[in-house]
Amino acid sequence: MAIPEAQLETWSHQGSITQSSSTYNTIKDALQGAGARYATKSFEAFLQGSYGNDTNIYAESDVDVVIKLNDCFESDRDQLSDAEKTAWKQAYPNDATYGYTSFKNDVVSVLVKKLGADVKPGDKAIMIEPSGSRRKSDVIAAITFRRYYKFNSLSDQGYTEGICFYNAAGERIANYPKQHSQNLTAKHQQTNSWFKPMVRVLKNLRTRLVEKKMLERSAIAPSYYLEGLLYNVPNTKFGISFASSFVNAINWIQNDADKTKLVCANEQYYLMRDNLHTCWPKANSDLFLSAAISLWNNW
Numbered sequence: 001m002a003i004p005e006a007q008l009e010t011w012s013h014q015g016s017i018t019q020s021s022s023t024y025n026t027i028k029d030a031l032q033g034a035g036a037r038y039a040t041k042s043f044e045a046f047l048q049g050s051y052g053n054d055t056n057i058y059a060e061s062d063v064d065v066v067i068k069l070n071d072c073f074e075s076d077r078d079q080l081s082d083a084e085k086t087a088w089k090q091a092y093p094n095d096a097t098y099g100y101t102s103f104k105n106d107v108v109s110v111l112v113k114k115l116g117a118d119v120k121p122g123d124k125a126i127m128i129e130p131s132g133s134r135r136k137s138d139v140i141a142a143i144t145f146r147r148y149y150k151f152n153s154l155s156d157q158g159y160t161e162g163i164c165f166y167n168a169a170g171e172r173i174a175n176y177p178k179q180h181s182q183n184l185t186a187k188h189q190q191t192n193s194w195f196k197p198m199v200r201v202l203k204n205l206r207t208r209l210v211e212k213k214m215l216e217r218s219a220i221a222p223s224y225y226l227e228g229l230l231y232n233v234p235n236t237k238f239g240i241s242f243a244s245s246f247v248n249a250i251n252w253i254q255n256d257a258d259k260t261k262l263v264c265a266n267e268q269y270y271l272m273r274d275n276l277h278t279c280w281p282k283a284n285s286d287l288f289l290s291a292a293i294s295l296w297n298n299w
Contacts, residue, residue: 001297001298001299002243002247002296002297002299003205003243003246003295003296003299004299005241005242005243008201008241008242008243008246009242010204011057011200011201011203011204011205011242012197012198012200012201012242013057013058013197013200014054014055014056014057014196014200015056015057015058015059015060016058017051017056019133019134019135020051020056020063020135022133022134023063023133023134023135023137024047024051024063024065024137026134027045027063027065027111027128027137027139028045028065030110030111030114030115031045031065031067031107031110031111031139032045033110033113033114035110035113036106036107036109036110037102037106037109038069038098038103038106038107041069041070041071041098042069042070042071043067043068043069043070043071044067044068044070045065045066045067045068046065046066046068046177046178047063047064047065047066048064048065048066048140048177048180048181049062049063049064049223049224050064050203050223051063051064052064052177052181053180053181053184053185053196053227054196055184055196055199055200055203055223055227056200057200057203057204057207059203059204059207060203060223062135062136062137062138063135063136063137063138064125064137064138064140065137065138065139065140066139066140066142066163066177067107067139067140067141067142068142068143068144068163069098069100069103069141069142069143069144070144071096071098072096072098072099072100072143072144073143073144073145073146074100074143074144074145074146074164074172074174075088075145075146075147075148075159076145076146076147076148076174077148077151079147079148079149080148080149080150080151084148084150084151084152085151087151087152087153088148088151091151091153091154099143100141100142100143100164100165100166103141103143104126104141104165107126107139107141108121108126108141111126111128111139115128115131118131122138122168123167123168124140124165124167124168124173125138125139125140126138126139126140126141127139140163140165141165142163142164142165143163143164143165144161144162144163144164145161145162145163145164145174146159146160146161146162147159147160147162147174147268160176160179160268161176162174162175162176162177162178162179162266162268163175163176163177167277171277173277173278174278175266175268175278176266176268177266179265179266179267179268180224180227180264180265180266183231183265183266183267184196184199184227184231184265187231187235187265190235191235191238191239192238192239194238194239194245195230195231195238197242198230198238198242198245198246198249199223199226199227199230201242201246202226202229202230202292203223203226205292205295206218206221206226206288206292208295209288209291209292209295212295214291214294214295215287215288215291220284220287220288221284221285221287221288222280224264225264225271225280225285226288227265228262228263228264228265228271228280229253229262229271229285230249231263231264231265232253232257232262232263232271233248233249233252233253234252237249237252246296247296250289250292250293250296253289254289254293259271259272259282259285260272264278264279271285272285
């Protein structure tokens with residue numbers, strides 16, 4: 001028996017945004033405080049994740065915030081020729097005097113001063129425990145990242161801009177949250193507004209899989225990768241009903257798609273790859289898809 005349309009429709013609803021909006025404003029106000037060492041520098045704070053992309057469900061509580069320093073950048077120049085790499089070094093001969101490590105330390109200090117013991121630096125993000133009406137939050141302190149595909153001079157260059165930060169082991173992680181968000185919005189429009197509700201269907205389905213012990217934990221199928229999974233599905237597979245959209249999408253993924261070619265919604269990384277911070281391990285994606293199909297067939 002398939003999952004009833006009424007259940008899928010319920011799962012498609014967006015969760016509350018009132019508390020998340022209030023939480024974001026609290027965190028943003030703290031980050032933009034005049035006393036910060038970086039207050040005179042160019043930086044920006046913005047939402048990412050489910051609340052930022054309007055794909056949040058009722059079961060979600062975390063608010064994900066990025067604060068990005070614009071005054072310096074790190075880069076990937078692997079696509080440049082030797083001559084272009086030489087030109088880049090001539091254009092940027094000196095390292096920044098205020099970089100990622102100093103910036104993150106200053107962000108932590110600002111948050112601790114404002115929110116006290118609720119602030120707990122983690123492996124990648126700065127975690128802020130919930131308090132009163134304020135939801136649990138994760139803050140990523142990042143700097144600008146550029147992936148170059150051309151560099152002849154400062155007036156003749158080309159790159160894709162994102163963010164980068166480091167985990168506790170010192171490994172750099174580069175990502176592209178703005179492209180991710182923009183592409184999700186475009187996909188939503190191209191599917192006559194079916195895309196984001198279907199993302200919420202998958203996320204609620206994941207919660208049910210964990211409740212029924214068909215999936216060990218939600219972290220096997222992070223929301224970011226579920227968004228990416230549906231992003232690859234052709235626009236024509238969405239519509240008519242939630243049931244038909246689900247069946248058409250899953251059948252396309254399982255039977256027609258070359259899973260090695262699927263991309264993340266930011267279109268900068270492949271979706272399914274092993275041993276990469278920015279990709280979904282294949283074993284985990286297979287586990288989720290198998291469990292989702294089983295739940296559908298045995299509802």
